[in-house]
Amino acid sequence: MATITKSMTFILSGALFIAADVMLPLSPVFGEGGARRDVVRHAAEFARAESAGPSSLSKNATILDGDGNVLRKGTNGWTCMPDNPNTPGTDSMCMNEPWLNFRDARKNKTKPTYTQVGIAYMMQGDSPVSNTDPFAKTPKPGDDWVEGLGAHIMVLIPDVETLKNLSTDSKNGGPWVMWANTPYAHLMIPIDSYPSP
Numbered sequence: 001m002a003t004i005t006k007s008m009t010f011i012l013s014g015a016l017f018i019a020a021d022v023m024l025p026l027s028p029v030f031g032e033g034g035a036r037r038d039v040v041r042h043a044a045e046f047a048r049a050e051s052a053g054p055s056s057l058s059k060n061a062t063i064l065d066g067d068g069n070v071l072r073k074g075t076n077g078w079t080c081m082p083d084n085p086n087t088p089g090t091d092s093m094c095m096n097e098p099w100l101n102f103r104d105a106r107k108n109k110t111k112p113t114y115t116q117v118g119i120a121y122m123m124q125g126d127s128p129v130s131n132t133d134p135f136a137k138t139p140k141p142g143d144d145w146v147e148g149l150g151a152h153i154m155v156l157i158p159d160v161e162t163l164k165n166l167s168t169d170s171k172n173g174g175p176w177v178m179w180a181n182t183p184y185a186h187l188m189i190p191i192d193s194y195p196s197p
Contacts, residue, residue, distance in 0.1 A: 044082075045063075045065045045066055045071065045082040046063055046065075046071055046072070046082075048082035048083055048090075048092050048124075049063045049064065049065075049071075049080040049081050049082040049092055049094075050063065050080055051092060051123065051124055052080050052081070052082075052092035052093050052094040052121055052122060052123055052124060053078070053080060053094030053121035053123060054121065054123070057076065057078055057094060057121070058078070058080050058094050060074055060075050060076040060078070061074040061076060061078035061079055061080045061094055062074035062078070062079045062080070063079075063080050063081075064079060064080070064081040064082075065081075065082065066081070066082055066084065066085070068081075077096060077097065078094055078095065078096055079094070079095055079096075079100060080092070080093065080094040080095075081093055083124065083127075084127070087127040088127055088128060089125055089126055089127040089128060089147075090124040090125050090126075091122065091124075091125070091126050091127045092122070092123075092124050093120055093121065093122050094120065094121045094123075095118070095119070095120035095121070096118055096119050096120070097114070097116070097118075098112075098114035098115075098116050098117065098118030098119075098156050098158075099114075099118045099119070099120045099154075099156060101113060101114040101118075102114060102118060102156055102184070102186070105183070105184075106134055106184055109135070111183045112156075112183060112184070114156060114158060115158050116158065117155065117156060117157060117158070118154075118155065118156030118186075119153065119154070119155055119156075120153070120154040120155075120156075121153055122151065122152055122153075122154065123151045123191070124151070125149055125150050125151065125152075125192075126146070126149045126152070128145060128146065128147035128148075129145075129146050129147075129178075130143050130144070130145060130146070131143070131144035131145070131146050131168070131170045131176075131178050131179070132144055132179065132180070133179075134179045134182055134184040144168075144169070144170050144171075146170045146178070148194070148195070148196060149190065149192075149194050150190070150191070150192025150193070150194060150196075151190075151191040151192045152188055152189055152190045152191055152192070152194070153189045153191065154178075154186050154187065154188055154189070155186060155187040155189065156186050156187075157186075157187065160183070160185040163177045163180070163185055163186075163187060166187065168180045170188070170194075171194075171195050173193075173194075173195075174190070175187055175188060175189045175190070176188050
């Protein structure tokens with residue numbers, strides 16, 4: 001077991017004190033190697049998750065780690081998760097319950113069942129993504145590929161038919177519908193200018 005050796009000499013009220021060498025074990029202070037790395041990793045994930053939304057919201061939200069484990073149970077009905085280190089860009093997100101339903105449905109390629117308006121914040125931006133295909137991993141010829149997107153809000157509407165008259169052009173300079181004509185259609189609302197000037 002690793003230790004730290006420390007000698008101390010100090011003066012207290014005019015008297016000289018010399019302390020003997022003290023052997024301090026490292027493991028209770030820092031934990032065994034893997035445990036300390038987990039603490040550092042979770043602290044970083046925690047900070048990245050909280051940065052996804054306004055601090056007034058994220059400070060009371062449930063915080064998940066990259067594996068979906070709860071790092072902190074929230075009190076306001078919101079959930080924040082860190083960005084995925086295996087994807088380009090910064091895609092941390094804070095979302096309400098309908099978005100959790102949406103994410104699970106997309107992951108499992110099933111139809112979402114949310115019945116309330118869903119709101120998600122992505123204040124740090126997003127990973128590059130197809131504007132038309134919810135499952136595309138890379139751009140295809142002629143696809144509207146969204147990349148370089150900064151801070152934005154995403155809105156789910158239970159009746160996706162009400163989105164029909166909104167723009168589906170991600171480069172229109174304002175809000176647009178992503179994944180139109182699919183069960184995963186939702187409204188994208190840029191906060192930072194997009195596309196960048």
